[in-house]
Amino acid sequence: MISALPCEDGLMDEIAFPPADLKAFLTLCVGSWMSLRSRFDLSGSEDDWHTSDRGEVTVSLSDQAADSILSVTSADGAASELRFRSDGGLVVLAEGAERSGRWQLRDDASLELELKVGDSAATVLERIWFIKPNLRLRSTTAIATDGTPLQARFCSEIRRVSSPQT
Template sequence: MTDAFPPTSAAEVLALCDGAWMSLRSQLQPADSDEGWHTSEKGELKLSWTASENSDELGRLEATPPSGQSTVLTFLADGRLEGSDGQQGRWELQVGSRLVLIHSDGKLRIEESISFTKPNLRLRNLLIWKGEQLQGSQFCSEIRRVSKPAS
């Protein structure tokens, strides 16, 4: 983990992501009734950030859920994003060191924002769009797992 807080660059935000996280995710979907529009679940996620020495890219972020099926996102210095699954997108750093990742497959556009309120508290918002229509959203509050200091 980096000592830079609050982060001032995309690379610093991504370096703060490195670690094991406990997550509480709430999912919301527009619905015509009062039932079935909201779910919540706890989860775990391990993120590994590797900074690049290549000036064309910031580095790679590997995400490993408990299932063990890892995915890797490569952050290019020009704002492009490449996924290990072949997915392409872009990233941008917004006001308040909020990192926004945008993917589109032509039908759906997914916007994910990542921000930190403290070095060990990460907040993520995910919006799923079909055209101008919101299809769903997720909010995750994630707490870094930290090991006990040695006695």
Template structure:
């Protein structure tokens, strides 16, 4: 699998159920969200603007997506919603790796590109590090309509959160050929 296929297989409407464990406090919380993932054209103004924020030539982008979410944190019924744009920039020497650019809402913050790579079983491994935190996330398809994610977020002050998320596709299926390929790669 490559990043373009991963983005394409991720398009659609998903129901997400996340369980997070706050390791220092020995507390857990659950959240549920509806997520919509749409691919964006590489000449979309949002894609070009994001590349420019990271000082990357927009012609280097390999694929892009807009992710919108709306959900609730179960513990205190807190609502959370928003959207972000992601742009991948594939490594010219290794097509299984590259940078992942994420839209930064806080303009005072310096953008930090994530690094992605695919492991031998087709899972996407994403790492992001800056002066205040580090994140490692693993995403994979258990089937074309079931996506899983695990991540560990560590802050520089010692605070850590580990999460497991299952996402079930509720609509907007990928093209049949891609879904068939994903099913074959998941089952092998």
């Protein structure tokens, strides 16, 4: 299936859906997104184990040598950079810290990210997938070294599109 996507100059680009490779997947991520995020802290008290909030993020893509770089900026100005290496390596720069891990594009067209958390051996697993070209879902789980889940997050994001100009 070929889908039309908004681009910066207001014209529509066409891209295959679902994305078949990393470049197509990252290209599909580009744009402004409205999101609803839910966070579940499994070690939290009975009163504060869950939070939800709305937000907006802008995603851009650039290439450097063999790497693809996804830059994500939230409405409050917080920025992060995800560097996807062609060998499956991943480097995430956020809040002055750098974390490394791996990425994998799965057969179901979802992108799976695995990152180590700080000096601990805890791991964060994130899965990102598209239901439609303008509807993206993300789930994230933080897991302790013994396999115990520590935190879970779920996010649904809708691409912000402008009305066609006449």
